[in-house]
Structures are given as structure tokens and as C-alpha cells.
């Protein structure tokens with residue numbers, strides 16, 4: 619019912635911007651992450667993110 623295999627919109631991880639610490643649900647994309655709902659960059663313009671360990 620909620621198979622995410624072809625929607626492209628389900629997050630794998632939560633990531634935080636390395637510059638301003640804004641957090642986004644994101645998908646793994648090659649050697650980095652693609653924050654969902656963005657064009658790949660943070661609102662602040664940074665495009666580097668790191669995973670946040672959320673339980």
C-alpha cells in the first residue's frame with residue numbers, strides 16, 4: 619500500500635546541513651544525500667549534509 623519503490627519521495631535518513639544545521643529527510647544519492655523537498659541544496663545554499671542519528 620505504501621510501497622516507496624517508485625515514488626522517489628520516501629526518506630532513507632535524516633540529514634543536517636553542515637553549515638546552518640537545518641535538518642531534512644533525505645535519500646542517499648551516490649556519494650552524498652539529496653534532501654527531499656529541495657533541489658539538493660539547503661535553504662542557506664550549502665550542499666553538504668551529514669547524517670543525524672535519530673531514534
Ligand SMILES: [Zn+2]
Pocket residue numbers: 635636637638639640660661662663664
Ligand atoms: Zn544550511
